[in-house]
Amino acid sequence: xxxxxRVRDLAKTFPGRPPxxxxxxxxxxxxxxxxxxxLGPNGAGKTTTLEILEGLTGPTAGEVEVLGRTxxxxxxxxxxxxxxxxxxTRLADKLTVKETVTLFRSFYAAGLDPDEAIALVTxxxxxxxxxxxxxxxxxxxxAVACALVGDPELLFLDEPTTGLDPQSRRQLWDVVxxxxxxxxxxxxxTHYMDEAERLCDRVAIVDHGRVIASGTxxxxxxxxxxxxxxxxTVAGPGPGVEVLKQLPTVRxxxxxxxxxxxxxxxxxxxxxxxxxxxxxxxxxxxxxxxAGLTTRTATxxxxxVTLTGHGLRDAEGSAS
Amino acid sequence: MxxxxxxxxxxxxxxxxxFYREPAAVFWVYGFxxxxxxxxxxxxxxxxVESIPIDVVxxxxxxxxxxxxxxAQLGADPRLKLKLLDAAAARERLxxxxxxxxxxxxxxxxxxxxxxxPNRPDSVLAKSAADSTLLRAANPGLAAAPTAESDxxxxxxxxxxxxxxxxxxxxxxxxxxxxxxIVDMRVRKLLKRFLxxxxxxxxxxxxxxxxxLLFTVAEIAVLLAAAWALFGVSVRGNWLALSALVVLGGxxxxxxxxxxxxxxxxxxTVSGLMNLVMLPMYVxxxxxxxxxxxxxxxxxxxxxxxxxxxxxxxxxxxxxxxxWDALGYPAAVLTAWGVGCFLVALRVFRWQ
Numbered sequence: 001x002x003x004x005x006r007v008r009d010l011a012k013t014f015p016g017r018p019p020x021x022x023x024x025x026x027x028x029x030x031x032x033x034x035x036x037x038x039l040g041p042n043g044a045g046k047t048t049t050l051e052i053l054e055g056l057t058g059p060t061a062g063e064v065e066v067l068g069r070t071x072x073x074x075x076x077x078x079x080x081x082x083x084x085x086x087x088x089t090r091l092a093d094k095l096t097v098k099e100t101v102t103l104f105r106s107f108y109a110a111g112l113d114p115d116e117a118i119a120l121v122t123x124x125x126x127x128x129x130x131x132x133x134x135x136x137x138x139x140x141x142x143a144v145a146c147a148l149v150g151d152p153e154l155l156f157l158d159e160p161t162t163g164l165d166p167q168s169r170r171q172l173w174d175v176v177x178x179x180x181x182x183x184x185x186x187x188x189x190t191h192y193m194d195e196a197e198r199l200c201d202r203v204a205i206v207d208h209g210r211v212i213a214s215g216t217x218x219x220x221x222x223x224x225x226x227x228x229x230x231x232x233t234v235a236g237p238g239p240g241v242e243v244l245k246q247l248p249t250v251r252x253x254x255x256x257x258x259x260x261x262x263x264x265x266x267x268x269x270x271x272x273x274x275x276x277x278x279x280x281x282x283x284x285x286x287x288x289x290x291a292g293l294t295t296r297t298a299t300x301x302x303x304x305v306t307l308t309g310h311g312l313r314d315a316e317g318s319a320s
Numbered sequence: 321m322x323x324x325x326x327x328x329x330x331x332x333x334x335x336x337x338x339f340y341r342e343p344a345a346v347f348w349v350y351g352f353x354x355x356x357x358x359x360x361x362x363x364x365x366x367x368x369v370e371s372i373p374i375d376v377v378x379x380x381x382x383x384x385x386x387x388x389x390x391x392a393q394l395g396a397d398p399r400l401k402l403k404l405l406d407a408a409a410a411r412e413r414l415x416x417x418x419x420x421x422x423x424x425x426x427x428x429x430x431x432x433x434x435x436x437x438p439n440r441p442d443s444v445l446a447k448s449a450a451d452s453t454l455l456r457a458a459n460p461g462l463a464a465a466p467t468a469e470s471d472x473x474x475x476x477x478x479x480x481x482x483x484x485x486x487x488x489x490x491x492x493x494x495x496x497x498x499x500x501x502i503v504d505m506r507v508r509k510l511l512k513r514f515l516x517x518x519x520x521x522x523x524x525x526x527x528x529x530x531x532x533l534l535f536t537v538a539e540i541a542v543l544l545a546a547a548w549a550l551f552g553v554s555v556r557g558n559w560l561a562l563s564a565l566v567v568l569g570g571x572x573x574x575x576x577x578x579x580x581x582x583x584x585x586x587x588x589t590v591s592g593l594m595n596l597v598m599l600p601m602y603v604x605x606x607x608x609x610x611x612x613x614x615x616x617x618x619x620x621x622x623x624x625x626x627x628x629x630x631x632x633x634x635x636x637x638x639x640x641x642x643x644w645d646a647l648g649y650p651a652a653v654l655t656a657w658g659v660g661c662f663l664v665a666l667r668v669f670r671w672q
Contacts, residue, residue, distance in 0.1 A: 054516050079518040086516070090508035094341035095334055106330035107519035130341075150517065 003065065004154050004185040005030035005053060010062035012048050022048040024209035025062075030202075032153075035176065035186040037200035039193065039300065045209040046189035047087060050158050053187065054084050067154060080109060083147030087158045091142065093132035097123055100131060101145050108150035117149035121175050137168025144175055155179060157188040161195060173198055193300035203300065207308050221298045224252065224306045229298045230267045230275065236288025238263040247282065248274045252306060262291055268298055268306070327519055331527035335501070336534065348496075349539060353489045354546050360608075361478035361551050372446045373401045373419040375410035382425035382432075390425055390432060393457040394450060411435065420446030430454075478551045482543070483634035484607035489539055490566065491601060491627050494573025495580065495594050497532045502581035503590040506670070515671050529574050536570040556641035564644075565637060568651060569630040572658035576626070579661040582669040601627040606635075629653035 007028040014020040023045045030036040038046045051057040052064060055071045055078060064071065066078050091100050101114040112120075118127050121141040126134060134142060140160060147155060157176070161169040176199055180186055190196055196203050197217045204214035213220055221227055244253040249270035256264040269275040272295050283290050339345055374394060378387045391402045403410075403419065413419040414435060420443040422435035432454070437443040456462055505511045514524065547553040555562055580597060584590040604618075605611055605627035614622060622628050633650030636642040 056512060056516055076518055079516065082516075084513070084516045086509060086513055089510060089513045091510065091513075092334065092338055094338045099334065099337065102325070103330045103334050104517065106325040106327040107514070107517040108325075109518070146513075 002031055003029055004032045004034075004067060005036075005187060006063075006065040007049075007053070008063040010049065010052065010064065011060045012045075012052060012057065013060045021209055023052070023059075026204075026206070026209070026211050028204060028211070030185060030187055032185050033180075033183050034201040035180050035188070035199050037196040037203040038187070038189040038206055039191065039196050039203050039304070040189075040206035041191055044206045046206055047158055049206070050156055050187070050189055054082065054156055055079065080150070081153045083150055083152035083155045085140075085143045085147045085155075085157045085160060087162070089143060091131050091139070091146070094130055096128050096130055097134070097142055097145075098127045100142060101149050104146040105149045111150040112148065114149060117145045120148055120178065121145045122171070135168070137164045137171060140164060140168070140172060141175060144172070148179065152184070154185045154187065157186065159189055159191070161190070161192065169195070193304065196300055205300075205304055205307065207304075212307050213303065217300055220300060220303045224268055224298065224303050227298050228269050228272045228295060229302055230269055230272065230279065230293065230295050231265070232267075232279070232283075232293040233262050233264045233291040234283065234286065234288040235262050235291040238265065238288055239282060239286055241265075243282070244279070247278045250275055254305070263288075266302075268302065327523045328527050328530065331524060332531045332534075335527065335531035339531075339535065349489075349493060349535065350542055353485050353539070353543055357478070357482065357485050357543065357547060358550060360481055361547075364477035364481075370399065371401045372399050372421075372442070372449050373403070374421045374423060374446055374450055375403045375405050375413055375419045377407045377410050377422060377424040378404050379406045380424040380426065382427055386425040386431070390423060390454065394423075394453050396457060397449060397453045400446075400449060400453065414443075421450055423450060476551075478547065479553055479639055480610075480635070481608065482547045482551075482553050483638045484631050486540055486543055486566070486638075487569065487605070487627055487631040487634055488602060488607045489543065490536060490569040490630065491573045491598060493536055493539060494532060494570055494575075495577040495598060497535060498528050498574045498577030499581040499584075499590055499594055500577075500587075501528065502578070503584050503587055506581075506585065507587060511671055521671070525578070528578075529571065532570055532574050533567065536566060540566050553638075555638050557637035557646070558643035561642070561644045561647055562634070562637045565630070565633045565647060565650060568654045568658070569626075569634075572626050572630075572654040572661075575658040575661035575665065578669075579665040582665040585670075601625055604628070606631045624653060626654055626657040 005028060007026060010023055010026040010028075011021070012023040014022060026045070026049060028036075028049075038049060040046050048057065052059045053066060055066075055075055058071075067081050069078050071078060095103070097118060098114055101117050105111050105114050105117070111117075115124075115127070118124055121144050123138060123141055123145060126138060131139065131142065144157070144160065147157075155176075160176070161172050164172065173195070176186055176188070180199075186199070188199065200217065202214065202216050203220065204211045205220070206212070213223070215223070238255075241253045241255050244250060244265065244267060247267075250267050251270060252268045254266045256266060267275065267279070276295070280290075339349075376387045376391050376394075378384045380387065387404060391404060394400050394402055403413075405413070407422075407424065410419065410422040414422050414437060417440070420436070420440065424433050424435065425431065426433050434447050434450070436447050456464075502511070505514075544553075544555065576597065577594075580593045581590055584593060602608075604614060604622050605625050607627070611622050611628050611631070612619070629650040629652075633647055636646035640646075
């Protein structure tokens with residue numbers, strides 16, 4: 001078996017007025033041993049897709065195969081072999097970490113010793129603490145321990161680090177990387193592009209219920225046109241986008257919404273050492289002075305903005 | 321391995337731990353019924369009738385002298401507290417409940433007339449007491465029947481109340497212990513999380529029933545022990561029959577709780593539904609006063625309610641000393657409710 005997950009033409013429409021087409025035809029192939037990320041803004045259909053894969057929701061149409069089994073024919077066989085962390089599960093406040101993990105262990109025919117699962121997420125010191133006393137990051141690690149205690153072949157994580165501080169996010173990434181290092185498969189959703197770049201071997205970018213791009217993070221970044229980005233701002237009307245595209249090695253140019261009469265630009269470039277002098281020369285002839293300039297490595301965020309024309313976090317209030 | 325991590329054991333343990341680590345829950349389940357029993361037992365403790373207020377009208381057709389004469393005769397019974405008043409004042413006192421009886425002397429035989437409030441037991445009692453005292457005064461030779469006083473327990477209000485409280489506790493425990501807990505888990509998405517594991521749904525529901533059963537045994541034991549220690553209330557009937565009735569009652573209300581919780585998505589919804597189910601039964605099912613106080617026309621409905629049947633069975637065993645033979649009707653009603661609700665609940669249950 002090479003496919004851990006195989007999805008064809010998956011669609012899900014929630015009844016209502018009007019009906020909500022959460023997923024509109026998704027194909028996915030996740031290989032055994034890889035970490036696959038579903039990326040996209042809130043409401044893109046990531047969670048719905050994941051819940052169908054987890055057997056919590058039935059698809060409206062399409063085929064789903066998990067670990068070579070289907071939900072219709074062998075639901076218990078799949079449940080026994082997958083581990084899940086849902087978005088926002090509130091575990092019982094008054095149980096201890098160890099009691100909670102032991103409870104989840106009891107649902108599986110085979111699995112890890114609860115202490116072992118707790119050690120995997122480095123919560124040993126909190127094993128006797130009540131869940132209510134844990135921090136957000138510790139709770140999320142406990143949720144992952146509950147997912148790991150059945151010793152799953154495939155781990156589903158739905159937005160594992162949303163709302164966590166940077167330190168807690170890093171701790172969780174270590175847990176996922178440790179699990180991956182044992183040759184197991186991970187499928188996660190996130191709307192943090194840095195998280196996807198850190199953890200995922202391959203990603204699919206989902207928007208409005210469809211996969212709009214997929215591949216390794218590096219491939220996707222190359223596909224947008226360049227590994228480097230030059231962001232600059234001019235105080236006043238700046239040069240046209242078409243002019244900027246003529247500069248050496250510039251692949252794409254975006255003109256971002258001007259504020260206070262200033263204009264912001266974002267160029268993806270192949271070779272900054274050639275593009276930058278030409279850009280500066282161009283700007284010197286421009287009547288508006290240069291107000292700021294930075295260069296950076298392109299991220300999946302740039303991929304997303306380029307592909308969809310809108311920001312990844314438009315839909316949400318805040319992001320760390 | 322399997323024995324160490326049995327799902328039923330772990331789920332039941334989790335319920336027990338969550339409960340005992342929540343002081344408020346412990347109070348509502350154990351403390352509250354106990355306080356209620358003590359409070360009501362003290363407030364309604366039986367006392368001998370000490371005083372019966374009677375007003376004698378002075379401005380009636382037979383005049384003041386006759387009124388004073390009757391008052392003197394009535395004074396033979398020390399319980400009667402007499403007041404001589406004009407008719408208007410006496411009527412006003414009867415209307416406001418300050419006196420139980422207005423006696424107006426008349427010219428015609430037998431020489432007096434009564435004014436009572438037929439809806440008030442004290443008024444009816446005052447009339448009988450005045451009547452017999454005056455008749456005895458008129459016939460001095462009439463011998464008083466010898467009257468002995470029983471002080472046996474079993475007929476006091478607390479004796480009546482205790483089985484009712486046990487029944488109400490079983491109802492509250494079943495509804496909250498199952499209904500509330502399920503909806504809370506649904507709101508927390510814990511039910512959904514459990515569903516994503518190989519956990520068997522049967523184990524989950526069985527563990528809820530099992531944990532209820534364990535709580536119930538402790539609850540009833542505490543109530544019975546306290547009632548025995550404080551008021552000397554004892555179980556006169558068969559203990560095994562009582563236990564069977566308690567288990568059946570607990571299971572029936574757990575079924576009702578499961579049905580109530582089967583689709584509710586919020587704590588508010590389930591609280592409303594539980595009150596809708598519990599409050600009418602608190603009033604009509606003979607917890608604080610007998611269910612047969614209600615008109616005959618509604619009795620078939622009341623008698624078919626699970627709490628009415630349970631209370632009737634509990635009273636028969638605890639107060640009347642009945643055994644298994646008294647369990648037929650309550651058992652039939654409780655089984656019907658329990659099984660019916662459980663089956664419907666399983667069909668309509670929303671796991672996520």
